[in-house]
Amino acid sequence: MPDTTSERAAAVKAALRTQSIELPSWAFGNSGTRFKVFAQPGVPRTPEEKIEDAAQVHRYTGIAPSVALHIPWDEVDDYAALAAHAASAGVRIGTINANVFQDDDYRLGSVTNPDPRVRRKAVDHLLECVDVMDATGSRDLKLWFADGTNYPGQDDIAARQDRLADALDEVYARLAPHQRMVLEYKLFEPAFYTTDVPDWGTAYAHCLRLGERAKVVVDTGHHAPGTNIEFIVAFLLRAGKLGAFDFNSRFYADDDLMAGAADPFQLFRIMHEVVRGGAFPEGPGPDGSPGAGVCFMLDQCHNIEPKIPGQIRSVLNVQEATAKALLVDAAALAKAQAAGDVLGANSVLMDAYNTDVRPLLAELRAEDGLDPDPMAAYARSGYGERIAAERVGGAQAGWGA
């Protein structure tokens, strides 16, 4: 990083111009808890309308050019046409998220179900998702399994791992050379006793066995309280096994709140490891190998707040944390660390975190022809009022839609 303040600011802005954050299509549909899903006016009724809403987030932030789909929530007859629709809206289709948890057949699990018929059905769905990727040009297949057990003795823990491995093998073998599988873990829920992919170690072990194109997804809301997530990020990056983030905030468990809302300092610490690990800005590895290729995605639900501004706020929070991470004086940090200067090293990190980067980000947007205040610009645009007036009739998208 250059020495003078203005050179540093220019370098940070140049790096930030390469940032892209993927949006989840489901964030634009209705969502809630097991107690109530609240409907909001103007909510999309089709995958096309979800993509149009996502395009608004990109329009005002400039750094959210892709939308992840969820199959079957975003099922359409013609995925190539959907990809063309996305392109005409100014965005593209990103990760394909599989869903093997919303069918009565999956009561005892999907790919780990004791019944081979159900396992076959689940794997067939995952293979269909790869067909979708072929049509949309997507790189990543994201797998999250709700599989697990609720009671000791309910099923054979190790046998379920065998079934999981068999399923992953079959899907991995189906991927084209440019496609990847990214495996997400979650501590608990909906299973309450064992979860078949509960932690990064389990995901890592399966990915390691599968090969180069299988990588781990870190969903920031999927850990036990107090877990040091940046350690996991550092470890996976070092091993070349970090595939993607699902950013969201949690106060208690899997809360799916806006990224950076609960703990902006944690988000900064994560982004510091990302920058340190060479995953952003992305460049070739030290040995000239291809970049880390980490997909920076949001996975959130906006149960009570309006959805498009909720996504804009989250994107801005990730951008702010990234800007602060880029401001860390790497040379000063390395020097303090090498000298065993505990307080000095900590100060270098805290100086960056405590910097107000909002003026720099406003300047960056103005230079790039964006409104310096994306939240205000969206509110002024009248888009929210327009969709509320126009999207009348039809069934609103939401969980299970």
Ligand SMILES: [Mn+2]
């Ligand atoms: Mn997730």
